Amino acid sequence: MSAFCRRAYEEDGQWLALTYECPNCDTSWHDEWSCEVDDDCPTCGTSCSPADAEEIEID
Ligand SMILES: [Zn+2]
Numbered sequence: 001m002s003a004f005c006r007r008a009y010e011e012d013g014q015w016l017a018l019t020y021e022c023p024n025c026d027t028s029w030h031d032e033w034s035c036e037v038d039d040d041c042p043t044c045g046t047s048c049s050p051a052d053a054e055e056i057e058i059d
Contacts, residue, residue, distance in 0.1 A: 019052040032056070 014034065021028045022041040028051075031039055038047050 013058060015056045015058050016050075017054045017056050018050040019054075020048045021051040022046055022048050 016033055016036060018031050018033055018036065018039070019028065020031065020039055020041070022044065024046040025041065025044045027041055027043040029039075029042055036050050036053050038049050040047055
């Protein structure tokens, strides 16, 4: 997964600002990836899919 993400970033020059909302404890957080990936809740460790993804530009 990570190798695919890195290649997509290099080819497209795109980045995603991801928003996560944990269904288990209502924690929300942000992360940035080159594609949509699951992340673990920093509070309870539940694996969450992105609730929102916004494309951002990188220089
Ligand atoms: Zn949680």
